[in-house]
Amino acid sequence: MSEKLIAPSILAADFANLQRDVEMINHSDADWFHIDIMDGVFVPNISFGMPVLRDIVKHATKTIDVHLMIVDPDRYIQTFADLGSDILTVHYEACTHLHRTLQAIKSAGMKAGVALNPHTNVQLLEDVIQDIDMVCIMSVNPGFGGQSFIENTYAKVSALKEMITRKNASTLIEIDGGVTNKNAKKLVDAGADVLVAGSYVFKSSNPITTVKDLKSLVN
Numbered sequence: 112m113s114e115k116l117i118a119p120s121i122l123a124a125d126f127a128n129l130q131r132d133v134e135m136i137n138h139s140d141a142d143w144f145h146i147d148i149m150d151g152v153f154v155p156n157i158s159f160g161m162p163v164l165r166d167i168v169k170h171a172t173k174t175i176d177v178h179l180m181i182v183d184p185d186r187y188i189q190t191f192a193d194l195g196s197d198i199l200t201v202h203y204e205a206c207t208h209l210h211r212t213l214q215a216i217k218s219a220g221m222k223a224g225v226a227l228n229p230h231t232n233v234q235l236l237e238d239v240i241q242d243i244d245m246v247c248i249m250s251v252n253p254g255f256g257g258q259s260f261i262e263n264t265y266a267k268v269s270a271l272k273e274m275i276t277r278k279n280a281s282t283l284i285e286i287d288g289g290v291t292n293k294n295a296k297k298l299v300d301a302g303a304d305v306l307v308a309g310s311y312v313f314k315s316s317n318p319i320t321t322v323k324d325l326k327s328l329v330n
């Protein structure tokens with residue numbers, strides 16, 4: 112079984128102590144930085160943009176996993192590559208020409224991810240799954256941290272895993288929203304490879320221990 116990865120979501124960090132929180136992730140057992148970019152149009156919230164990402168990248172020593180919750184993401188693919196994103200995830204619901212967008216992300220030197228809102232059926236990816244490096248299944252409605260996990264996610268993960276295996280693809284499955292020690296093992300057992308955790312890590316009394324425990328729970 113391949114190693115399961117933990118990606119703390121910077122959205123739940125203390126933005127007045129951002130360098131401290133970035134260094135904390137550097138020194139933890141976490142694998143990736145998960146960075147949420149929200150435009151206030153695709154989702155009803157605005158997070159932060161390029162200058163903040165640039166400064167995170169300056170201090171981060173791990174993979175930069177950027178999740179774009181924005182309309183018309185094609186406009187910014189090269190910008191996020193230049194800023195140092197390793198993985199760029201766009202929303203299925205925001206892309207008219209998803210195949211073209213995936214090609215553009217890869218041509219810019221990044222891994223290409225596709226995020227699915229809770230209402231979006233995984234079967235819609237059947238014809239492009241071999242072109243996708245990672246599918247991010249949203250287990251909350253995107254836009255805010257600290258929401259409750261949607262239970263139907265387990266069934267989506269199993270269905271997607273079945274498709275990936277059947278198509279002989281090497282796509283990773285990432286889960287984003289409401290991840291805690293209560294659902295992590297069940298998600299991995301269903302086929303998840305990467306767990307994004309925001310509030311559960313940053314609002315805990317000892318984030319380093321929380322990440323360590325989460326990591327060992329799923330490996």
Ligand SMILES: O=C(CO)[C@@H](O)[C@H](O)COP(=O)(O)O
Pocket residue numbers: 120122123145147178251252253254255256257258287288289290307308309310311
């Ligand atoms: O994309 C999002 C929210 O839209 C997530 O990345 C959240 O940041 C996860 O936060 P928690 O649910 O773990 O607090």
